[in-house]
Amino acid sequence: MILIFLGPPGAGKGTQAQHIASTRGIPQLSTGDMLRGAVAAETPIGLKAKAVMDRGDLVSDDIVAGIVAERIEEPDCEPGFLLDGFPRTLPQAEMLDELLERAGRKLEIVLELQVDEEALVDRLNSRIAETKAAGGEVRADDNEETFRKRLEVYREQTAPLIPYYEGKGLLKAVDGMATIQEVSAQIDKELDSLS
Numbered sequence: 001m002i003l004i005f006l007g008p009p010g011a012g013k014g015t016q017a018q019h020i021a022s023t024r025g026i027p028q029l030s031t032g033d034m035l036r037g038a039v040a041a042e043t044p045i046g047l048k049a050k051a052v053m054d055r056g057d058l059v060s061d062d063i064v065a066g067i068v069a070e071r072i073e074e075p076d077c078e079p080g081f082l083l084d085g086f087p088r089t090l091p092q093a094e095m096l097d098e099l100l101e102r103a104g105r106k107l108e109i110v111l112e113l114q115v116d117e118e119a120l121v122d123r124l125n126s127r128i129a130e131t132k133a134a135g136g137e138v139r140a141d142d143n144e145e146t147f148r149k150r151l152e153v154y155r156e157q158t159a160p161l162i163p164y165y166e167g168k169g170l171l172k173a174v175d176g177m178a179t180i181q182e183v184s185a186q187i188d189k190e191l192d193s194l195s
């Protein structure tokens, strides 16, 4: 099973991706996590990506698609994988189509998590509070100003993927305003209907 999670920052992509990864036994490929790992390790990609991520912009399509292309070749992706945060632009979506076609693989479903914008800001603030309470480090791009910028980038560059995947008959909208458990149940139902 190959699937994509689409949705604005804070919509719950990471939360639901973990649920699917554990219940379906496929890896969660989060480009945000991969890039943060590269930043922390100060790799050449990480050094390039840091400033872009800190201001809420998108890292270049070529860099991100390169990371994904390498990752999906790994053996744990053989039974399938879940893309969390990729693709984020139309060129990335086209690059993914090419990668999958070359590998003779097929994207099965794109789940779009729909959440109201003000609820997203509340969730961001909760995540910051929870991270601080647990003694963790708050993400450099998790502050209200950068978050608003990430929302704007989502509207301009990522939202066009909704009609793109709708046109391919792959898009399923999920009500992301429900509780975490209810959202998981909606997703489970969509995935069960595929098999």
Ligand code: AP5
Pocket: 007, 008, 009, 010, 011, 012, 013, 014, 015, 016, 031, 032, 033, 035, 052, 053, 054, 056, 057, 058, 059, 060, 061, 064, 084, 085, 086, 087, 088, 092, 123, 124, 126, 127, 141, 150, 176, 177, 178, 179, 180, 183
């Ligand atoms: P990335 O790491 O992908 O961040 P994001 O898309 O902005 O998403 P978030 O991780 O903030 O939110 P989420 O939807 O995963 O929500 P979560 O489950 O955490 O990207 C970061 C940056 O990396 C980008 O800005 C860009 O610079 C770069 N990047 C990444 N991919 C790229 C790409 N493909 N191309 C170019 N650049 C790229 O939930 C949020 C909070 O809400 C949590 O506290 C959670 O507990 C809570 N919550 C979740 N669900 C619910 C619910 N149903 N009800 C109440 N609370 C909930």
